[in-house]
């Protein structure tokens with residue numbers, strides 16, 4: 001049991017039996033998170049397609065690099081924005097719901113769309129489930145006013161060894177139109193803490209990278225509360241010119257602190273150049289169309305009956321409504337197989353190669369694209385998007 005697991009247990013009394021059976025069943029876990037059957041109290045009503053929104057809940061920080069003329073500072077602002085997204089991505093459910101929950105497993109073609117409107121103009125989000133086996137979610141987020149585009153996709157490879165360990169496969173690319181600059185962002189590994197006590201939460205581990213086409217790389221190292229020492233949700237990051245990861249003298253900036261609380265970024269002279277407080281930073285609310293106006297493939301509409309049943313704690317209806325969705329999906333796959341066709345993704349296309357990705361990944365030690373693990377390399381297809389959604393005519 002890790003230090004964090006000794007903290008307060010929170011399995012409802014009526015669910016103690018199902019939680020201990022779940023924990024026992026994890027010993028033979030096959031690594032496919034979508035096939036994991038968890039007890040009712042730990043089920044979330046939110047699908048993984050919605051998680052793509054965590055990248056842009058603070059549009060001001062996302063677009064800040066586009067406004068900076070100095071390339072080195074731009075790379076620094078990209079690092080600051082990325083670090084600011086971590087709390088939303090990995091701790092927001094824990095904070096909002098009291099623990100991490102098991103998200104709904106998206107079906108192929110599931111969509112989640114929305115926008116943020118604030119002083120930075122409109123920031124648009126499209127998220128689409130581009131693969132079911134393995135589960136892969138792709139997304140595109142753009143702010144035309146500031147010429148900022150983020151796109152990426154991800155899958156999770158899980159294993160069980162004392163807890164659930166998850167490696168993320170995939171990446172994101174941030175593009176700044178004004179500077180014709182790209183940043184390749186790799187995704188951190190994570191594990192679940194607090195499993196035995198029934199209050200699961202995410203802790204990040206190992207390292208992730210941000211590689212800029214302007215010659216600067218950032219490496220972020222994650223650590224948490226270990227057996228004996230350590231602080232929850234800790235991070236340390238360094239920014240250096242490409243190829244100089246091992247040279248201490250070449251470190252341009254250093255970040256240190258917590259991704260759920262405060263971190264500071266200092267220059268080589270140890271002067272504070274940026275500070276961030278995750279608890280104080282204001283967020284912009286994401287606007288999503290009312291359910292009745294949504295496309296039938298949109299997440300909240302498609303999962304409504306399942307989500308309502310989960311909220312009522314009605315497991316029979318939850319199971320029955322999930323089966324309706326699964327059987328419909330099976331019928332679609334069967335039809336496609338008979339017609340020798342593949343499901344047409346609405347906004348994304350499988351690419352043979354993405355030159356900027358192939359170039360920047362070389363700066364990541366042991367980095368590889370792992371296309372076989374994500375059913376391909378997925379890119380946002382602006383032509384498809386314009387014809388599917390005429391409102392997106394401003395996409396470059």
Ligand SMILES: CC(C)CCC[C@@H](C)[C@H]1CC[C@H]2[C@@H]3[C@@H](O)C=C4C[C@@H](O)CC[C@]4(C)[C@H]3CC[C@]12C
Pocket residue numbers: 033038042048051052054089090091100101102103154156164166168192200202
């Ligand atoms: C709680 C437990 C019993 C079930 C395990 C749930 C498991 C499938 C969940 C838990 C945390 C989830 C991560 C989440 O922290 C954040 C992200 C970032 C997002 O951009 C992509 C999805 C991902 C990796 C979630 C995947 C599903 C996880 C591992």
